[in-house]
Amino acid sequence: MRRERTDAARNRAKILAAAEAIVAAQGVRGLSMAEVAAAAGVGVGTLYRRFGDRSGLAYALIDRREREFQSAFIEGPPPLGPGADPAARARAFLDALTDRTVGQLDLLLMAETAGPFARFGGAYDAYHGHLSMLIAQLRPDADAYCLADALLAPLAAPLLAHRIRECGVEVERVKLALAALLDGMTT
Known part of the structure; x- marks a missing residue:
């Protein structure tokens, strides 16, 4: 490099x-x-x-917190990092990702809507790989690849912004719904 x-x-x-x-x-x-x-x-x-462009600038502004977040789930303390059981790690990951998304929602809205596939790539691939691994540990017979997408979809910035800002959905409700999805997928 x-x-x-x-x-x-x-x-x-x-x-x-x-x-x-x-x-x-x-x-x-x-x-x-x-x-x-x-x-x-x-x-x-x-x-x-x-x-x-502006979306590239938005991603650069997002980058520092993104690196901290990825470090936390890759090598940080449990339950987000290694050392906890896969269900606890997945739940902690989804909670932390929800908070992280809400914390930079306007920047993520700008970045994720720059093009049809702007949301996908770097960070999304890291999230997807992490969740896929945890789901596969919990349910080796499941399609962990597609289930990871199902868990990440509600955290797309445009959908999350709409639900929180236009529909009055509380962040805690989003977290509880993701936990219920995770429980349904992994039991």
Whole structure:
């Protein structure tokens, strides 16, 4: 893997700090490439070359918390990390993923709706692989691959935002429903 140049790393840090400040002050709707570039003291072209578009910038803003979350379920303490039984790990994972999604819901909405398959790839693949492994441990005869998708589907940012913001569904209700789905799949 190629190392990032020092000036490029410095620009990236300035850009992300400016974008975070704009999101904190104005919300995701206030995030424009031109405003971020001006606040960071870089050209708009630099921003587009580095991040592609607003959704690429959103993913970069999401990245730090995503890395922390993945580290927690890969190597953190139980029940989210190794050492707990698969059912407890899966439940802890779904609860933590729900909280994580809600915590960055507007950024995830922007990122996940950038294209028809924008939600899938990197992080989704990690979640899917983790859940598939846990389901396979609980039910070796089950189609763990498709069941993992069924558990992740309710956590798509557009659906979760609609349920929470438009329908008044409480986050705890989402977690309980996911736990019920998991129980039904694994018993």
